[in-house]
Amino acid sequence: MSKVAIQIVEIGESSAKGGNHTLIMKEVMGDRRLPIVIGGFEALAIHDAVYAIKRPRPMTHDLIKTIIEYLSATVLEVVIDELRENIFYAKIVLEIASMEHQIDARPSDAIAIAIRFNAPIYCSEDVMQSAGIMPSSKSVNNLTNDNSSENDSGNEIKFGSKLALLHTQLREALAKEDYERAAKLRDEIRNIEKKSTKN
Numbered sequence: 093m094s095k096v097a098i099q100i101v102e103i104g105e106s107s108a109k110g111g112n113h114t115l116i117m118k119e120v121m122g123d124r125r126l127p128i129v130i131g132g133f134e135a136l137a138i139h140d141a142v143y144a145i146k147r148p149r150p151m152t153h154d155l156i157k158t159i160i161e162y163l164s165a166t167v168l169e170v171v172i173d174e175l176r177e178n179i180f181y182a183k184i185v186l187e188i189a190s191m192e193h194q195i196d197a198r199p200s201d202a203i204a205i206a207i208r209f210n211a212p213i214y215c216s217e218d219v220m221q222s223a224g225i226m227p228s229s230k231s232v233n234n235l236t237n238d239n240s241s242e243n244d245s246g247n248e249i250k251f252g253s254k255l256a257l258l259h260t261q262l263r264e265a266l267a268k269e270d271y272e273r274a275a276k277l278r279d280e281i282r283n284i285e286k287k288s289t290k291n
Contacts, residue, residue, distance in 0.1 A: 128172075167205060170197075222282075
């Protein structure tokens with residue numbers, strides 16, 4: 093699996109209901125961003141780890157860190173390795189007694205633990221290509237130019253014009269660095285394109 097190193101660049105409040113936050117990851121050797129919607133508790137756990145904030149009693153991710161250390165294990169790396177139906181999946185790679193073990197995890201939990209161990213965080217190239225976005229004007233090069241020509245199918249004309257509008261909105265969101273909106277538009281574009289290929 094080809095993978096790229098990523099790092100946290102921002103944790104912002106999400107406009108969606110439910111107290112969610114948007115975690116923005118950036119590739120270390122490039123400009124692509126990977127926005128991931130996470131829960132409020134997970135956002136707090138990542139924030140505490142980044143700023144080395146100690147709570148009076150251990151929070152869940154601090155407890156997990158203590159257990160891992162008690163078992164004489166090491167966190168080698170964390171990998172966001174899959175995207176299925178707009179849901180990200182990750183693995184925590186542990187070394188125990190010179191043997192590697194991959195533990196399934198949500199990306200937010202995996203990242204919160206990686207930071208506590210100063211372990212590297214990666215994203216598979218497939219996931220980055222599928223869900224990553226380029227900020228500002230650089231994004232234009234990654235978007236298709238949807239100037240649909242007329243044909244016999246009214247559905248295809250409607251499809252093309254809607255897709256063109258979504259791409260325009262995506263470019264505008266990226267120019268404003270509104271990554272949460274950009275991620276939603278990206279997902280909507282992907283869903284439309286999947287439906288188009290099935291027809």
